[in-house]
Ligand SMILES: Nc1ncnc2c1ncn2[C@@H]1O[C@H](COP(=O)(O)OP(=O)(O)OP(=O)(O)O)[C@@H](O)[C@H]1O
């Protein structure tokens with residue numbers, strides 16, 4: 001049995017140190033997790049690779065000193081570029097023939113994917129709860145609103161088309177209609193959507209979205225760029241709903257680019273380890289990625305966690321429903337939506353959608 005090969009093949013990072021806390025083994029998963037090669041790590045002190053007060057260093061020290069295993073369900077390690085990765089830590093002593101602790105080994109498991117999935121589930125639950133509340137509220141508001149609309153119409157007729165007061169009744173009608181539209185959108189979020197999923201050409205769909213937004217892009221000095229994978233197979237989706245998704249995403253991108261820039265629409269068959277394949281009920285199906293990338297303001301870190309919340313907006317005229325609706329629609333497609341953003345540089349929103357076959 002070649003144990004080195006077994007360790008190399010493990011998805012978890014395995015690192016061993018000698019009794020001086022000098023690194024003697026560093027498997028491939030450790031290379032991936034830390035973005036540091038075994039060649040550059042082995043032979044160095046672990047506190048040179050991680051900071052001296054890092055949990056992993058402390059836990060290995062304790063294991064060497066006591067001969068006992070240590071574990072931490074939730075900790076972090078810092079990569080060379082300062083990025084922090086959530087990990088779980090388990091250490092164990094390695095003893096020689098005489099029973100003395102000669103070395104220690106630590107297993108680090110990358111938790112970022114699990115965290116991402118948890119966030120996804122939580123987001124779904126928040127939206128569902130908000131949706132249920134919205135249905136109750138909408139029913140309560142719609143009836144009195146209907147009565148107001150009727151009364152205002154009567155009033156308008158009564159005062160005649162030439163009255164100065166007509167201006168006021170017009171405002172009332174417009175505003176009542178606006179509230180009604182908001183309620184409709186909210187109900188949209190809450191109702192189970194009846195998807196009419198058929199095989200679709202994603203590029204034709206994106207072209208329609210581009211056409212709808214051509215004027216808006218020109219006004220802002222934004223150049224639309226297409227990076228389509230020409231061999232992309234048809235996807236399985238509801239045309240109207242997906243138009244709504246990409247229209248919302250393109251509008252958000254344009255809103256973020258007040259001073260021009262490039263808006264890129266790209267497509268490809270997904271190789272993403274998390275969302276690249278999904279189970280649609282009858283086995284695994286490959287997914288397609290459709291990405292809307294802008295060079296706009298980016299999303300500040302403090303705001304990022306809330307952008308999918310219904311009614312969260314940073315815009316004067318925004319409703320804050322765009323992204324929650326997108327999320328809802330992609331969920332119905334058994335797809336996913338992922339946002340990456342760098343403040344001051346731009347944002348990239350990726351939609352994962354199933355292939356037709
Ligand atoms: N491409 C983007 N660049 C920068 N910020 C964005 C981008 N997309 C979304 N956001 C942020 O997320 C918030 C929520 O977006 P969402 O589309 O849900 O609502 P909205 O655009 O504010 O209003 P609505 O879409 O209902 O008109 C926005 O107000 C904005 O702060």
Ligand SMILES: [Mg+2]
Nearest residue numbers: 248252322323
């Ligand atoms: Mg929006």
